[in-house]
Amino acid sequence: MAHEVSHDQAHDPSNVTNPEHAEHHIVTPIQYCLVFATLLVGTAITVAAAYVNMGAFNPVIALAIACTKAVIVILFFMHVKYQSRLIKLTVGAGFFAFIILVTMTLLDYISRAWGMW
Amino acid sequence: MANSITSTGHVDHLEKLMPHESIINDEGEHVVLPQHRHHFETAEQQREAGSFGMWLFLLTEIMFFGGLFFAYLLYRNWYYPAFAVASNQLNVPEGAANTAILITSGFFMALGVWAAEVRKKKLLVLMLVFTTIFGVAFLGVKADEYHEKYEKHHIPGASFSTSMFTNPPVNPKTGKPDELPLAPDMAQHTEIFFFLYFAMTGMHAFHMIIGIVLLFWLTWRAHRGEFSSGYVAPIENFGLYWHFVDIVWLFLFPLLYLINRHPIH
Amino acid sequence: MSTPITHTIVNLPDQATARIPKRNYINNEHGLLSWLLTGDHKRIAILYLISITFFFFIGGAFAGLIRLELLTPAPDLVSSDTYNKFFTMHGIIMIFLFLVPSVPATLGNFLIPIMIGAKDLAFPKINLLSWYLYVIGGILTLAALVLGGVDTGWTFTTPLSTHYLNTHVITAATAIFIAGFASIFTGLNFIVTIHRMRAPGMTWFRMPLFVWSNYAASILMVLGTPVLAITLVLVALERLIGIGVFDPTKGGDPLLFQHLFWFYSHPAVYIMILPGMGVISEVISTFSRKRVFGYTAVAFSSVAIALFGFFVWAHHMFIMGVSNYSALVFSLLTMLVAVPSAIKIFNWAFTLQKGSITFETPMLYAFAFIGLFTIGGLTGIFLGSLGMDIHLTETYFIVAHFHYVMVGGMLMAFLAGIHFWWPKMTGRMYPESLSKLSAVTSFIGFNLTFMPQFILGYLGMPRRYHAYPAEYQVLNVLSTAGATVLGVGFMLPLLYLGWSLKYGAIAGNNPWQATGLEWQIQSPPLTENFTEIPIIDYEAYDYEWLEKKQREEVTTVG
Numbered sequence: 001m002a003h004e005v006s007h008d009q010a011h012d013p014s015n016v017t018n019p020e021h022a023e024h025h026i027v028t029p030i031q032y033c034l035v036f037a038t039l040l041v042g043t044a045i046t047v048a049a050a051y052v053n054m055g056a057f058n059p060v061i062a063l064a065i066a067c068t069k070a071v072i073v074i075l076f077f078m079h080v081k082y083q084s085r086l087i088k089l090t091v092g093a094g095f096f097a098f099i100i101l102v103t104m105t106l107l108d109y110i111s112r113a114w115g116m117w
Numbered sequence: 118m119a120n121s122i123t124s125t126g127h128v129d130h131l132e133k134l135m136p137h138e139s140i141i142n143d144e145g146e147h148v149v150l151p152q153h154r155h156h157f158e159t160a161e162q163q164r165e166a167g168s169f170g171m172w173l174f175l176l177t178e179i180m181f182f183g184g185l186f187f188a189y190l191l192y193r194n195w196y197y198p199a200f201a202v203a204s205n206q207l208n209v210p211e212g213a214a215n216t217a218i219l220i221t222s223g224f225f226m227a228l229g230v231w232a233a234e235v236r237k238k239k240l241l242v243l244m245l246v247f248t249t250i251f252g253v254a255f256l257g258v259k260a261d262e263y264h265e266k267y268e269k270h271h272i273p274g275a276s277f278s279t280s281m282f283t284n285p286p287v288n289p290k291t292g293k294p295d296e297l298p299l300a301p302d303m304a305q306h307t308e309i310f311f312f313l314y315f316a317m318t319g320m321h322a323f324h325m326i327i328g329i330v331l332l333f334w335l336t337w338r339a340h341r342g343e344f345s346s347g348y349v350a351p352i353e354n355f356g357l358y359w360h361f362v363d364i365v366w367l368f369l370f371p372l373l374y375l376i377n378r379h380p381i382h
Numbered sequence: 383m384s385t386p387i388t389h390t391i392v393n394l395p396d397q398a399t400a401r402i403p404k405r406n407y408i409n410n411e412h413g414l415l416s417w418l419l420t421g422d423h424k425r426i427a428i429l430y431l432i433s434i435t436f437f438f439f440i441g442g443a444f445a446g447l448i449r450l451e452l453l454t455p456a457p458d459l460v461s462s463d464t465y466n467k468f469f470t471m472h473g474i475i476m477i478f479l480f481l482v483p484s485v486p487a488t489l490g491n492f493l494i495p496i497m498i499g500a501k502d503l504a505f506p507k508i509n510l511l512s513w514y515l516y517v518i519g520g521i522l523t524l525a526a527l528v529l530g531g532v533d534t535g536w537t538f539t540t541p542l543s544t545h546y547l548n549t550h551v552i553t554a555a556t557a558i559f560i561a562g563f564a565s566i567f568t569g570l571n572f573i574v575t576i577h578r579m580r581a582p583g584m585t586w587f588r589m590p591l592f593v594w595s596n597y598a599a600s601i602l603m604v605l606g607t608p609v610l611a612i613t614l615v616l617v618a619l620e621r622l623i624g625i626g627v628f629d630p631t632k633g634g635d636p637l638l639f640q641h642l643f644w645f646y647s648h649p650a651v652y653i654m655i656l657p658g659m660g661v662i663s664e665v666i667s668t669f670s671r672k673r674v675f676g677y678t679a680v681a682f683s684s685v686a687i688a689l690f691g692f693f694v695w696a697h698h699m700f701i702m703g704v705s706n707y708s709a710l711v712f713s714l715l716t717m718l719v720a721v722p723s724a725i726k727i728f729n730w731a732f733t734l735q736k737g738s739i740t741f742e743t744p745m746l747y748a749f750a751f752i753g754l755f756t757i758g759g760l761t762g763i764f765l766g767s768l769g770m771d772i773h774l775t776e777t778y779f780i781v782a783h784f785h786y787v788m789v790g791g792m793l794m795a796f797l798a799g800i801h802f803w804w805p806k807m808t809g810r811m812y813p814e815s816l817s818k819l820s821a822v823t824s825f826i827g828f829n830l831t832f833m834p835q836f837i838l839g840y841l842g843m844p845r846r847y848h849a850y851p852a853e854y855q856v857l858n859v860l861s862t863a864g865a866t867v868l869g870v871g872f873m874l875p876l877l878y879l880g881w882s883l884k885y886g887a888i889a890g891n892n893p894w895q896a897t898g899l900e901w902q903i904q905s906p907p908l909t910e911n912f913t914e915i916p917i918i919d920y921e922a923y924d925y926e927w928l929e930k931k932q933r934e935e936v937t938t939v940g
Contacts (some may be wrong), residue, residue: 002215003193009207020133020372023309026130026231026234027184027227027231027236028154028231029231032224032227032228032231033128033224033376035227036220036224039220039224040220043213043216043217043220043370044278046370046371047209047213049380050209050371050374050375050377051378052146052379053379058375059371059376060282060373062371062375063368063371063372065125065371066146066370066372069367070364070367070368073223073360073363073364073367075229077223077227077356077360077363078341078356078357078360078361079353080270083168086169087169087172088319090169090172090173090176091172093176094172094175094176094179094180095179096179097179097180097183098179098183098186101183101184101187102183102186102187102190103179105191106188106190109191109194
């Protein structure tokens, strides 16, 4: 039957039509509820932390929580945890390009005031 | 691997490499989905290609917003006092509520994808409706916030006024101003903060509006049963877009609203 | 059977009996709407070919006007504002409406699905959308032109473009914003297609190098172009509302614009050249009858160029006020990015060595590419070193440098590709002697136009000026004379390629005896490309396989 064939295809290394047969893992509603709760808690912590004076750490904490929330949304709401390596690589590539834009431009701005040279 | 024999009796040795799409519906019959595009060999290939394509589009969105995020990073660094004071003009309860609203909207969207995957049509439609409602609620709160900015003359351009930054109003409860006054040139830089606020949240809201229009369309199609027989790609891919827009807000909120919520008097 | 020794590898069917295949993608459906609403990647490629040719000649007309003004030292043809509009429109049209889509949107669209054994690109409707966005962007550019033009230079440098000019900057910015999305969608389509739609047996390292190059360029399109988009939005907002993001009087930094602009515009030059390099790999291999030397190195060097291309943009800003430290870093990285390009040149040279070389027109353009791109690339190294750049930047040296890589490199590669795949796309051969003449004319005209400009730049003539000191006139006259010859060289293909559509020899499937899936199917191809999906069990550029196939091929009945 064709269904069994497609499963064989998944393990056939020369299969090019569907090279990385990503399992159709269906994320359950329970997982979604846990993620939802985590995101709301994270938001509450972010707001509370903003009112506590931690000096230079305030933006660090805020961004760290935001990054964590983003990662959770990407992995679970957007299913990336259960997707093929290609998708994971693609997401990484996007953030890599963004990091390059930010850090290499910052290179200029940070060093403008260094010395007279 | 035995060669399979197609319905016309012709032995197709290629069958094992390229099975026809093999969706089995509730009656156990093989169904060829009408949405199958013929340049794809299998439905699997089509679904994965669609998902990959949507992710690539989201990468372009990351880079698009990226330019604005960098401008924000630069000017917040250069004009921190102005940014801090201007940020305190934003309404944290509204911003936090909006964050919760958008997270909830995303939660319903994720449930909607699940409903499509397990082929529960009514649940899918309900989830899409809730997603839309919370999305619209977000925009409503945003509109209220923008209106407040308009009234306080904080919209950049000809009507922008820095008077409340050079001469901060006295807080009736404490008898003192909430903020220290800014020098005139630093006060002028609050306009850059507000420009970035409007540009970033405005661009975000624009993406939400597009999303909501798409949601109306998808809800209507879902109601007609187009996504309850195994064809989940549009719901899945729209979900990716919606969650991405959510992630952008998850960063905008702390960066714009929570710069320095504990000013020293 | 022994083949007679010939000086050409062209192998056409017997013209007395040959016919264009009865059913092909051109006559499969009739009517204008069947073209305007098509999903067929080949038809979209032809639509693109017609559009970019149209814009190429408009951009070329502006080049002619520029050179006309520069015949004399005095600013006697047009006013300075008008002259600024000439070079701005020339730049915008040539870069965004010609070079960026040239090979990917025409040859890439046409060939990539066929080369990997697919029936179409992953998203045919998005492909069509891409063409419409391109056309809208083009129309808006023409609108900006007709309304009075833009004079900011194609680089839109702030604060000139935001505060000091009242020309149609926003119209032009909108036009490019839209055209940028055309580019993004093309790249997106290619990436998904190449990853997910290869035929059975077509592994990554069996693909033609043309596909690798377009893949690398597509990554740049997808990741780089959006930054241009947001930059243009910011310029438009700055002009409309005066928010201060690039305005020093309000605390903004004009250099921020340049960082964001060049973050795209440097990778853009690799978007432009990489597909051309892919063409050269195919042409050199075919006309030396030899596998590309160091396939893996060439494939990886394409991706390396794409990657490193993101790290060097501030070399366009050395004199603009970036910190010396960051200028150092970017200069060093610029030296690095030259390495993968050089690797390709070496590999092509070694492909030629001990090959059976013939000199059909595509090969002539390929040779031109190798020489001219090398000169352009090396002069890029001069510009990448800080000390030299201080003197050479914003002079005609830069103009000569980028014209050597873009015209001497990319445009020659585009013409090589058009001639190489013309028989496949149309079923007809172009007239070989006339095309050879045209290639040689272009080569001579090109060098006459741009070699003097290296000297002019070195002597100090600034770019974007419509008047110059009298001592520069001789070189300028040489340059203008060359431009006239170059113009003739570029006009000729338009004429004889058009002629060949009706009167050219019937090409048959494989007039060049080339390897590659596209040469195993009919010319012009069927709409669905293949009657049955091919299964690949041989490597790329396998001339032994081709020879064996030709020997065993049945050519007569009975």
